[in-house]
Amino acid sequence: MKKLINAPESVVADALEGLSFAHPELSVDLERRFVRRAGTPTAGKTALVSGGGSGHEPLHAGFVGFGMLDAACAGEVFTSPVPDQMLAAAQSVHAGAGVLFLVKNYTGDVLNFQLAAELLDDEGIESRTVLIDDDVAVEDSLYTAGRRGTGATLFAEKIAGALAERGGDLATVAAMAEQVNANSRSFGIALGPCTTPAAGRPGFQLAEDEVELGIGIHGEPGRRRAPMAPASELAEQAVDAVCTDLDFTGDAMVLVNGMGASPLLELYVVYNEVHRALEKRGVRIVRNLVGNYVTSLDMPGFSVTLCRAGEDMLELWDAPVRTPALRWGA
Amino acid sequence: MSVEQRDADNPELNARFFLVWIGRIAEAIAEEKDRLTDLDAAIGDGDHGTNLNRGFTAVRAALEAKQPESPGAVLVTVGGTLISTVGGASGPLYGTVFRRMGKALGEAESVTVQDLAAAFEAGLEGLCKLGGANVGDKTMVDVFAPAVDAFKSAAGDGASAERSAFNLAADVAEAGARETIPRRARKGRASYLGERSEGHEDPGAASAALIWRALAQTAAAG
Numbered sequence: 001m002k003k004l005i006n007a008p009e010s011v012v013a014d015a016l017e018g019l020s021f022a023h024p025e026l027s028v029d030l031e032r033r034f035v036r037r038a039g040t041p042t043a044g045k046t047a048l049v050s051g052g053g054s055g056h057e058p059l060h061a062g063f064v065g066f067g068m069l070d071a072a073c074a075g076e077v078f079t080s081p082v083p084d085q086m087l088a089a090a091q092s093v094h095a096g097a098g099v100l101f102l103v104k105n106y107t108g109d110v111l112n113f114q115l116a117a118e119l120l121d122d123e124g125i126e127s128r129t130v131l132i133d134d135d136v137a138v139e140d141s142l143y144t145a146g147r148r149g150t151g152a153t154l155f156a157e158k159i160a161g162a163l164a165e166r167g168g169d170l171a172t173v174a175a176m177a178e179q180v181n182a183n184s185r186s187f188g189i190a191l192g193p194c195t196t197p198a199a200g201r202p203g204f205q206l207a208e209d210e211v212e213l214g215i216g217i218h219g220e221p222g223r224r225r226a227p228m229a230p231a232s233e234l235a236e237q238a239v240d241a242v243c244t245d246l247d248f249t250g251d252a253m254v255l256v257n258g259m260g261a262s263p264l265l266e267l268y269v270v271y272n273e274v275h276r277a278l279e280k281r282g283v284r285i286v287r288n289l290v291g292n293y294v295t296s297l298d299m300p301g302f303s304v305t306l307c308r309a310g311e312d313m314l315e316l317w318d319a320p321v322r323t324p325a326l327r328w329g330a
Numbered sequence: 331m332s333v334e335q336r337d338a339d340n341p342e343l344n345a346r347f348f349l350v351w352i353g354r355i356a357e358a359i360a361e362e363k364d365r366l367t368d369l370d371a372a373i374g375d376g377d378h379g380t381n382l383n384r385g386f387t388a389v390r391a392a393l394e395a396k397q398p399e400s401p402g403a404v405l406v407t408v409g410g411t412l413i414s415t416v417g418g419a420s421g422p423l424y425g426t427v428f429r430r431m432g433k434a435l436g437e438a439e440s441v442t443v444q445d446l447a448a449a450f451e452a453g454l455e456g457l458c459k460l461g462g463a464n465v466g467d468k469t470m471v472d473v474f475a476p477a478v479d480a481f482k483s484a485a486g487d488g489a490s491a492e493r494s495a496f497n498l499a500a501d502v503a504e505a506g507a508r509e510t511i512p513r514r515a516r517k518g519r520a521s522y523l524g525e526r527s528e529g530h531e532d533p534g535a536a537s538a539a540l541i542w543r544a545l546a547q548t549a550a551a552g
Contacts, residue, residue, distance in 0.1 A: 053417075076384075078375045079417040107518045108418035111460060115413065115422055137522075143514075144521035199367065199376045218375040220519055221526065 001195045001202070008197040012054045012074055019061060023324050026064055033081065034089035035061040036071035041095035046164040046173045047071070049090050050102040050157060052109055053078040055196070055297045056217055059153060062325030068161035069102075069323075077196050077297070078218045080108035086116035090125065098126040098170035102156055102177060104149025105133035106218075128170055130177040132156055134184045134305065136245040137214025137223050148216050151255045151294050151305030152184035155317075158326065162319035176316070180307060185248075187214065187241040188303030189234050190259060194219040194296050213237065215303075217259070217296040231266070235273030238304040243281055248306050253287040253317065254278070255305040260295035262302055267291065270302050278306075287317055293325065340492045341549045344440045348404040349393060350551070354544035356386035362540060369533040373520035378420060378533040385416035385424070401441050405432030405449075419518055420534060423461050423470065430456035443492040447482040454478045467516040468527065473538035477503040496549035503542035507535040 005011050013030065020028035027038040034051070041047065050060045051073030060072035070093035075081035090099045099120065103113045110131065117127045132149035160177040168176070190212040193202035196219065203219035206212055211234065214223035226237075242248070256271045258264070271290045278285060286309055294303070309317070320330030341347055359366070359382045366379030392411040398404045409429030412421055434452040435441050441449075454474050463469040465476070480502040484495035508531065515527040518534070 075417045076377070076381070079377055079381055080419070080421075082414050082417045082421060084414045106419075107461070108421070111419055111422035112417065114460075143516045144524075145518055148522065196376060198380050199371065203371060203376055216519075216522060218519065220373075220375050221523060223522070223524065 001200055003195075003197055005197050008200070011197045012076060015054070015057075016061075016074060019324075026061075026324070029088065029092075032088045033085050034071055034073045034092075035064050036089060036093050037065060041070065041093050043095050044097050044167070045070075045095050046097045046168060046170050047090065047093040047095055047099045048102060048157065048161055048164055048173070049073070049086065049093065049099055050153070051075065051081045051086060051089070052104055052106075053080055053218070056295050058292075058325030059294045060157075063154070063157050063323050065321070065323035065327075066330055067165050067319060067321035067323070068157050068326065077198065080106065080112045083112050083116040083119055086113060087119045087123075090116070090120050090127065091123065094125050098128065100160065100164070100170060100174050100177065101127060101129040102153065102160065103129055103131050104153055105131045105146050106148060107145050126170065128174040130156070130160075130174050130181065132181050134181060134186045135216065136185050136187050136241050137216070139223075150188065150217055151186040151257050151303055152181055152307065154255060154289070154293050154326075155184055155253065155305070155307045156180040158321060159313055159316045162316040162321070165319070180313065183246075183308040183313075184305060185242045185246050186303050186305040187238045188216070188222070188259065188301060189213055189238055190215040190222065190299055190301035191228070191262070192300045194260065194299035196297065211301075214241070215259075215296070215299075215301065217294060219296055219299065231269045232273045232276075235270050235304070236277050238302070239274055239277040239281070242304055242306050243283070246306075246308070248278070248308060249282045250284065251286045251309050252278070252283050253307040253309045253314075254285050254289070255293065255303075256288070256290045257294050257303045257305065258292040259299040259301040259303065260292060261298045261300040264291065267302060274304055286314065340443065342440060343401060343442065343446060345399050345401055345404055347548060348401045351545055351548040352386075352389060352393065352404065352408055354548055355541050356390055358540040358544050359383050359386050359537065362536075366533050366537055369531055369536055372530045373515065373523055373527045374533060375519060377418070378537065381416050381418055381420060382424075382537055385412045385421060388415040400435070400437050400439055402432045402435035402437055405429070405435065408432070419461070420537070423457055423534075426456040426460050427453040427474070443485040443495060447478070447485045450478045450481060461517065463517045466513060468510045468513040468520065468532045468535070469515075469517050470532070470534035470538040472510050472513075472532065473503045473506040473535045473542070476506045477542050493549050496546040500539075500542040500546035503539045507531060507539040510535045
């Protein structure tokens with residue numbers, strides 16, 4: 001598998017260095033592997049810190065900036081960062097009002113952030129952790145690690161970020177992130193596997209006429225396989241899975257997210273079908289995003305995330321944001 | 331049993347013994363890196379071997395730099411380094427096992443097999459508490475729990491030859507790893523696969539078995 005890399009071991013470091021040159025408004029700690037807003041943190045502002053394995057770009061570093069995250073930690077590809085990184089990131093952006101960790105619900109991320117929160121507590125810095133677990137493909141949470149965090153992470157980081165920017169305290173901002181998560185659901189479909197730089201070969205095999213339903217964002221196989229079908233049917237399956245899990249009748253924000261290797265042309269084809277499938281169900285799309293936001297390296301496919309949008313959430317969604325991957329109004 | 335016999339039967343569990351053990355684990359992980367990664371590719375994301383190899387390479391460097399002088403200090407360094415360098419779930423889990431063991435052993439220059447058994451119990455307790463897994467969930471607990479039990483019983487009160495306890499525990503550990511094959515994963519990333527996780531050995535269980543075999547080899551050579 002050909003990749004635009006120098007060596008598998010240096011992918012994350014090389015990309016972080018590139019990010020630092022591309023975005024001088026960010027400060028990149030190459031040694032401790034975290035990205036933060038440049039300059040001094042605003043005194044009294046609740047600090048938002050996230051992070052996770054690399055390979056999901058622009059998540060999370062691409063969402064660092066005014067109106068969203070204060071810092072993000074980059075782990076190895078598909079591997080949670082370590083507590084030292086999270087501690088260093090949190091300490092560097094803490095501005096006297098505590099730290100909110102936004103964590104995608106994967107065992108590795110949960111454990112490492114848990115240890116980081118303990119270390120931060122030892123330093124006398126208050127923190128809260130909100131787990132994002134929006135993926136409906138994981139059905140039986142009693143016998144699994146629980147639902148995975150996927151597209152709702154973007155909604156939570158944006159909306160909670162806007163509230164923190166307005167001076168929301170730690171408890172209020174954490175409650176808002178929880179509210180966003182509770183009102184969001186996602187489902188993903190892959191047309192093929194992805195290849196990590198270290199492995200150099202695809203994570204699973206998929207026949208020409210098959211798709212993988214209910215995929216996560218780490219190249220792990222999904223819940224089951226199904227025959228390849230037109231975009232209309234695939235979009236219908238994703239929307240059906242999401243809307244069966246939670247009643248979205250009314251106003252909703254929608255993310256049609258590319259997994260990394262599907263062209264925008266196809267994502268708009270999917271959006272058209274998602275729009276149709278939602279209309280049929282009485283769901284009115286009041287905000288949307290179409291593009292590659294929570295990716296899985298070079299995986300072809302898409303995910304659909306819906307978020308029931310209350311007035312307060314919409315207003316925060318519309319608030320100015322200035323990050324590498326999301327910017328408007330500022 | 332004469333003093334000479336006891337010395338021949340039982341290795342001295344000093345800092346050197348633990349450094350040799352950790353070195354053997356590092357070698358085993360490096361040798362088995364691709365197998366662990368292949369196991370992980372089947373039901374996870376295919377990086378278990380790479381991640382542990384990165385961790386134990388850092389562990390060797392940390393031990394070289396720190397030169398810890400007691401068994402407890404060796405294991406605390408190992409645990410802390412794994413937590414700081416591995417990431418994923420295996421970093422905190424293995425790191426916690428070694429750190430808890432190290433703390434249980436304290437500062438003694440040399441420990442008994444019974445001390446080591448108690449330390450393993452403390453490590454296992456930390457592992458279960460942090461990861462929340464039970465025996466049968468298809469995780470490294472499926473190896474650690476029965477191996478710690480076997481080691482503790484075989485070590486007994488120290489009257490019989492203890493070297494056999496190490497071998498017995500390693501055999502039980504390897505059996506525990508094999509027993510994960512038919513099981514359905516209930517924890518970690520493999521759990522997302524549901525029934526599709528059946529028929530594959532759990533990579534965390536496989537690496538845990540390597541740790542126990544390395545211990546038995548160290549005892550046999552010591």
